Amino acid sequence: MRGGRDERAARTIRAVIDCQFAEPGTVYRGTFRQRRDSPTPPPAPVVWRDYDPNWREFIAMVFAAILAEFEGRLPADLVADMERSAALAVAGTIDRVLADDVPLNTNIELMHLFTADFFGRRLGEARFAEAARAEAERLLATFRPTGAVSEF
Numbered sequence: 001m002r003g004g005r006d007e008r009a010a011r012t013i014r015a016v017i018d019c020q021f022a023e024p025g026t027v028y029r030g031t032f033r034q035r036r037d038s039p040t041p042p043p044a045p046v047v048w049r050d051y052d053p054n055w056r057e058f059i060a061m062v063f064a065a066i067l068a069e070f071e072g073r074l075p076a077d078l079v080a081d082m083e084r085s086a087a088l089a090v091a092g093t094i095d096r097v098l099a100d101d102v103p104l105n106t107n108i109e110l111m112h113l114f115t116a117d118f119f120g121r122r123l124g125e126a127r128f129a130e131a132a133r134a135e136a137e138r139l140l141a142t143f144r145p146t147g148a149v150s151e152f
Contacts, residue, residue, distance in 0.1 A: 006073050013066070013078060016059060017085045021051070027101060030092020031056045047102050056089035056096075057111035064118045086119045087128075094131045106149045109139060 019033040021040070028041050028051040041050035063086045071079055093112045096102060104112060113132045120128030143149050 009070075010074060010078050013063075013074075013082060017081055020085055020088060022088060027051075027096075027099075028053065028092075029095065030088040030090070032059055032089075053093075053096055053102050054105075054108050056093050057108050057115060060086045060089040060093075060115040060119070061111050064115055067122070083119070083123060086115065087123055087125065090116050090119050090125075090128050094128070097131070097135060105151055106139075109135065113139070 015036070016032065019036060019038075021028050021031055021033070023029055023040075026041070026045075027047075028045060031051055031053055032055040034052060034055070045051055047053060063082045066074075067079065067082060074082075090112075093104075094116065097104065097112070113136050116128045116132035116135070119125065120130075120132060139149065
């Protein structure tokens with residue numbers, strides 16, 4: 001937004017993408033290191049100590065906002081890398097929801113719904129959009145009786 005900083009922004013986005021865990025079959029797949037020097041989680045990772053599952057949603061939300069507002073200012077290969085990274089993050093969150101191993105706080109759930117739908121539509125991933133709709137219906141069902149949602 002500040003103009004003239006597109007190269008710096010691109011370097012920053014690439015650095016974030018480089019922090020993503022992609023190991024298939026792991027509970028932390030698709031989330032991100034909290035720092036560049038954070039170690040890869042051990043074989044039996046402890047949530048919140050060895051990895052933060054919510055980074056998937058936070059970073060995918062930022063990527064959605066960047067792509068919606070500034071895509072034309074980014075190199076095409078970076079846009080493709082952001083889409084791949086977001087797809088991995090969304091897939092990891094869908095796995096988390098299906099496994100029901102770590103609950104999603106309401107704010108994280110709302111971000112998950114948005115990013116699954118946003119990237120499902122953008123990337124033509126029907127599975128993402130379907131997961132977003134199913135989770136949205138579930139969340140709405142919990143909201144209707146009281147007109148509110150809990151933190152968890």
